[in-house]
Amino acid sequence: MTPEATRHAASGVPPRIELDACLQAGVEDSRRLLVVWFVKKSFWWMFFGGAAMASVVHFVERVEDEFQVNYRSPESVEHGLLSAWVFVVLAVLLRIAIGWIAIALAYPLARAHEIGLAPRTGFNRHYATLSDRYKVARALRALRWTHNVRQVALARVSPGPGWWRRLDPIIDVVNLVGVVAFIATGLTLTTVSVVDLMQ
Secondary structure (H helix, E strand, O other): OOHHHHHHHHHOOOOOOOHHHHOOOOOHHHHHHHHHHHHHHOHHHHHHHHHHHHHHHHHHHOOOOOOOOOOOOHHHHHHHHOOOOHHHHHHHHHHHHHHHHHHHHHHHHHHHOOOOOOOOOOOOHHHHHHHHHHHHHHHHHHHHOOHHHHHHHHHHHOOOOOHHHHHHHHHHHHHHHHHHHHHHHHHHHHHHHHHHHHO
């Protein structure tokens, strides 16, 4: 027995998290988890690439580069979606929506892990039970986004080589290109603006 296993055995805590417990049986939940992860991960290229594109459009059209969206106002969001900043607004909206979608996907697991627990009592027991399930679902959401759980999901969805396994590194490259494009665009437009002012 390894020192780590001995230490965990002495403390009464299992040495590892059961990764399968973070996924529902079958392939569908694993597929949904991967799709949600890929959309979440796409935030970076959409945000920074969209900001670079909007900066170029505003520079060419000689429009002020300031942009603000009140995400509590449907009219303000609609205005943002119809502007050059559409990818930035979409990135933020998707990031918010994906967080809640991921909790919804983890909620059935939160209910399943309640088996054997004593029922809540008191006048607010229904709210307290729902609150507990929500907290467990949030914890499961975080676990489901870890690399190890995603590897289990990939093994279920794509046992062999396939585009599911290539998509993650492709998004990494696209994200890097988006950030580099944002930095390069900012430096270029700043340089051009300074040269224009000096002439």
